[in-house]
Amino acid sequence: MESPYRREDSAGYLTNWTARLFQRALERRLKGGGAGSMPVFFALLNEGPLSQSALARWAAVEQPTMANTLNRMERDGLISRAPDPADGRSAIVSLTRGGRQLALDSMKVAREVNALGLSALKPAERDVYLDMIRRIAAVLDADGAQS
Amino acid sequence: MESPYRREDSAGYLTNWTARLFQRALERRLKGGGAGSMPVFFALLNEGPLSQSALARWAAVEQPTMANTLNRMERDGLISRAPDPADGRSAIVSLTRGGRQLALDSMKVAREVNALGLSALKPAERDVYLDMIRRIAAVLDADGAQS
DNA sequence: CGTGATTGCATAGCACACTATATATTTGGA
DNA sequence: TCCAAATATATAGTGTGCTATGCAATCACG
Numbered sequence: 001m002e003s004p005y006r007r008e009d010s011a012g013y014l015t016n017w018t019a020r021l022f023q024r025a026l027e028r029r030l031k032g033g034g035a036g037s038m039p040v041f042f043a044l045l046n047e048g049p050l051s052q053s054a055l056a057r058w059a060a061v062e063q064p065t066m067a068n069t070l071n072r073m074e075r076d077g078l079i080s081r082a083p084d085p086a087d088g089r090s091a092i093v094s095l096t097r098g099g100r101q102l103a104l105d106s107m108k109v110a111r112e113v114n115a116l117g118l119s120a121l122k123p124a125e126r127d128v129y130l131d132m133i134r135r136i137a138a139v140l141d142a143d144g145a146q147s
Numbered sequence: 148m149e150s151p152y153r154r155e156d157s158a159g160y161l162t163n164w165t166a167r168l169f170q171r172a173l174e175r176r177l178k179g180g181g182a183g184s185m186p187v188f189f190a191l192l193n194e195g196p197l198s199q200s201a202l203a204r205w206a207a208v209e210q211p212t213m214a215n216t217l218n219r220m221e222r223d224g225l226i227s228r229a230p231d232p233a234d235g236r237s238a239i240v241s242l243t244r245g246g247r248q249l250a251l252d253s254m255k256v257a258r259e260v261n262a263l264g265l266s267a268l269k270p271a272e273r274d275v276y277l278d279m280i281r282r283i284a285a286v287l288d289a290d291g292a293q294s
Numbered sequence: 295c296g297t298g299a300t301t302g303c304a305t306a307g308c309a310c311a312c313t314a315t316a317t318a319t320t321t322g323g324a
Numbered sequence: 325t326c327c328a329a330a331t332a333t334a335t336a337g338t339g340t341g342c343t344a345t346g347c348a349a350t351c352a353c354g
Contacts, residue, residue: 016170021284022163117162121279129280140263200301
């Protein structure tokens with residue numbers, strides 16, 4: 001019935017706002033690198049050296065976004081790129097020694113920030129939240145995929 | 148214990164990813180303006196003309212972010228700025244005729260996208276999701292405020 | 295009444311995300 | 325074998341968000 005639309009009732013607005021609050025809370029606590037480096041840290045710690053396209057898929061960002069992020073991380077001495085001997089188009093991305101240390105520190109910080117956010121929920125609710133948001137993401141992702 | 152940290156278990160990552168999916172779904176459907184214009188549309192439709200600082204508070208973004216958004220919207224003919232006769236520092240922002248029409252259209256689109264995202268949840272779950280994410284936002288907002 | 299603090303806005307510079315496009319290498323099939 | 329399609333990366337341009345900083349107008353109070 002055409003109620004005045006309130007942003008506090010909009011799932012999209014609330015999700016965006018909360019994502020920005022998560023990012024700000026993270027960046028206040030990070031010593032170096034920004035929030036965009038985190039998926040790269042996770043991927044390289046878990047999987048070892050990867051190509052740029054694999055990292056983009058892992059982080060669910062577009063390829064130019066990942067190229068840009070890796071440029072910043074290379075500039076800051078966190079990662080290095082080596083040509084792939086098996087494929088002349090591809091480069092293999094590795095953490096430097098300093099990058100690896102920062103990655104380990106950043107994982108701790110990320111866990112703290114996630115715990116802080118989820119402290120708003122009762123323990124039993126936390127998995128419910130994660131499950132719900134995963135399902136929402138799946139629906140929106142499918143909407144974008146069938147283009 | 149040190150389980151390999153998985154991004155799919157990170158509340159911050161999932162919230163950020165879902166926010167990006169909401170934004171992309173919105174922008175695929177919008178005729179003009181971007182997602183950043185939406186809170187301005189909401190505020191001006193609901194409250195009438197407002198100052199830039201009031202709009203920034205309404206949208207929960209910083210003042211330079213709102214200045215930038217309003218510059219784009221002014222460039223695109225969606226809003227106009229008039230000097231506030233009661234305060235020489237302030238400008239009053241209004242929707243143009245075309246901006247008002249686009250705002251009304253955009254609200255419809257926003258409702259559709261919110262409904263699409265929430266279609267992943269059972270009807271009874273939807274308010275639970277909104278309630279949870281509001282509580283998470285409140286905790287993270289308080290963390291940033293006591294700086 | 296005047297001056298220091300506050301408030302409103304602008305600008306500069308950066309991070310992170312997107313689309314569109316170009317280039318180079320590899321792969322697959324006629 | 326050779327050429328078209330697919331793949332990996334780079335570049336250009338834009339939107340949305342942040343912090344830091346500066347300036348002008350207003351306010352508050354001694």
